[in-house]
Amino acid sequence: MKVRNPRTGEIDHILEPVDRAGVAAAAKRLRKNQPRWAAMSISERSTIMLRWADAIEKHARAIVEQLTVDTGRAGISAIEVGSLPDTIRRWAAQAPDIIARHSPSNVASANPTVEYSTQLVPFPLFGAIAPWNFPIILSTIDAIPALFAGCAALIKPSEITPRFVDPLRASIAEVPELADVLEIVLGDAATGEALVAHVDYVCFTGSVATGRKVAVAAAEAFIPANLELGGKDPMIILASADPVEAAKTALRASILATGQACQSIERLYVAREIYDRFLETLVTEAEKVRLNYPDMNQGEIGPFIFAPQGRKIGEQIAEAKAKGARVLTGGTVETLGGGTYLRPTVIANATPDMAVIRDESFGPVLPVIAFDNVEDAIAQANDSIYGLSAAVLAGTAEEAKAVGERLEAGAISINDGSMTAMVWDAENSSFKMSGMGPSRMGESGLTRFFRQQAFIEQTAAPARIQDFAEENFAGSNGQ
Numbered sequence: 001m002k003v004r005n006p007r008t009g010e011i012d013h014i015l016e017p018v019d020r021a022g023v024a025a026a027a028k029r030l031r032k033n034q035p036r037w038a039a040m041s042i043s044e045r046s047t048i049m050l051r052w053a054d055a056i057e058k059h060a061r062a063i064v065e066q067l068t069v070d071t072g073r074a075g076i077s078a079i080e081v082g083s084l085p086d087t088i089r090r091w092a093a094q095a096p097d098i099i100a101r102h103s104p105s106n107v108a109s110a111n112p113t114v115e116y117s118t119q120l121v122p123f124p125l126f127g128a129i130a131p132w133n134f135p136i137i138l139s140t141i142d143a144i145p146a147l148f149a150g151c152a153a154l155i156k157p158s159e160i161t162p163r164f165v166d167p168l169r170a171s172i173a174e175v176p177e178l179a180d181v182l183e184i185v186l187g188d189a190a191t192g193e194a195l196v197a198h199v200d201y202v203c204f205t206g207s208v209a210t211g212r213k214v215a216v217a218a219a220e221a222f223i224p225a226n227l228e229l230g231g232k233d234p235m236i237i238l239a240s241a242d243p244v245e246a247a248k249t250a251l252r253a254s255i256l257a258t259g260q261a262c263q264s265i266e267r268l269y270v271a272r273e274i275y276d277r278f279l280e281t282l283v284t285e286a287e288k289v290r291l292n293y294p295d296m297n298q299g300e301i302g303p304f305i306f307a308p309q310g311r312k313i314g315e316q317i318a319e320a321k322a323k324g325a326r327v328l329t330g331g332t333v334e335t336l337g338g339g340t341y342l343r344p345t346v347i348a349n350a351t352p353d354m355a356v357i358r359d360e361s362f363g364p365v366l367p368v369i370a371f372d373n374v375e376d377a378i379a380q381a382n383d384s385i386y387g388l389s390a391a392v393l394a395g396t397a398e399e400a401k402a403v404g405e406r407l408e409a410g411a412i413s414i415n416d417g418s419m420t421a422m423v424w425d426a427e428n429s430s431f432k433m434s435g436m437g438p439s440r441m442g443e444s445g446l447t448r449f450f451r452q453q454a455f456i457e458q459t460a461a462p463a464r465i466q467d468f469a470e471e472n473f474a475g476s477n478g479q
């Protein structure tokens with residue numbers, strides 16, 4: 001498979017996709033090794049995982065280098081790789097306590113003679129399928145807690161961004177006990193389909209269209225599918241917000257990582273009272289933003305990782321213009337040095353029928369709609385097939401929260417935007433078509449990988465069949 005460089009547009013990497021037999025062989029090896037891994041205590045597994053964190057740091061430079069080629073951005077690649085050891089260390093600190101609290105012993109039940117204990121039994125083989133926008137975080141965000149739980153893990157990253165895998169594998173190889181239970185397979189849809197057929201629990205991060213296919217395949221295989229899908233996050237800016245600060249926050253929350261984040265703000269609803277000042281600042285600030293071209297180490301916006309995304313957004317912008325929207329800045333998808341770029345694009349006079357308001361853009365596009373009453377803003381924000389996250393800016397947290405409580409999304413940023421990227425402890429569910437299954441954040445990020453096995457202990461004489469004789473119930477059986 002040919003892999004395109006997002007900065008040069010050239011095919012400069014070839015990957016050999018793992019076929020069905022290869023996935024089956026990997027799954028077989030991992031399954032064979034998993035019982036030993038699961039039999040370890042959580043502190044033994046943690047010690048091994050912490051060695052991996054150190055190994056990642058040792059190989060960090062090589063991983064960042066390759067991830068930078070994969071994504072065409074340097075700073076965020078360094079942040080991504082840097083977050084990996086942090087994630088491992090965070091779970092190492094938290095997992096023992098979470099596991100202890102969820103596996104109580106000798107608990108009195110409602111039945112006075114019965115007590116129970118809970119044992120957590122990990123799913124043997126966990127599988128992850130990841131997209132290209134944050135290749136390393138999204139390949140590992142679920143696999144790390146799954147490994148802490150005692151699962152073996154099989155990961156399939158996106159075929160668009162595979163270069164980081166070799167140096168990451170080098171870090172895994174330094175920890176042989178981990179290499180026994182963790183494997184990365186590269187390939188496209190066919191490899192992903194094979195993975196779903198071989199694992200006991202699948203976490204999929206990607207588009208709604210593919211998520212639906214994964215959910216169907218998981219249903220056929222009778223395994224849980226935990227889906228983290230697209231979004232069209234709204235931000236509501238109330239009249240009490242400072243319009244200048246709000247514009248700056250909205251800009252960052254929308255265009256960071258070139259808007260290629262599921263939690264990017266993609267629709268802005270602004271109170272009419274502050275609309276003009278907000279819009280003016282938004283345009284001024286958007287025009288200060290620089291591309292990271294030609295020097296990758298300067299600027300805030302990188303190329304589209306997946307060039308067709310740029311073309312799709314170009315069509316959305318053209319449709320909005322044809323329907324009467326005004327592009328105040330940006331708006332032209334450019335090819336520079338072979339890469340595809342879009343400067344922050346502020347669109348005024350957007351209306352709910354436009355694709356820029358309805359469909360996921362996944363780029364630095366800020367369509368703005370003025371509102372006269374909050375009820376209308378809430379209704380418009382909720383008028384979406386998506387429900388990933390949202391944001392509200394107001395003069396006070398209380399005011400913002402009162403509006404946020406009425407939004408149909410799993411995570412609401414209050415007086416900031418896109419905060420799910422920064423906070424790991426807050427459990428949140430994806431509403432509507434943005435996903436399915438337990439939260440990957442917070443405690444459930446770990447507990448979802450266990451089945452609960454109950455030991456139900458009778459402390460008195462067990463009941464006898466005669467206790468259930470019909471005559472014992474005479475008068476109470478309705479006759």
Ligand code: NAD
Nearest residue numbers: 130131132157158188189192193206207210228229230262
């Ligand atoms: P995608 O759905 O095209 O691909 C995701 C992964 O699925 C890739 O690894 C791909 O090879 C694999 N795949 C494709 N067909 C498959 C099949 N039939 N069976 C199994 N696997 C298959 O998504 P993408 O374009 O790589 O990523 C962008 C999307 O991801 C956006 O919609 C974005 O919102 C979403 N996303 C969601 C989150 C979240 O946490 N909710 C995070 C990041 C990205």
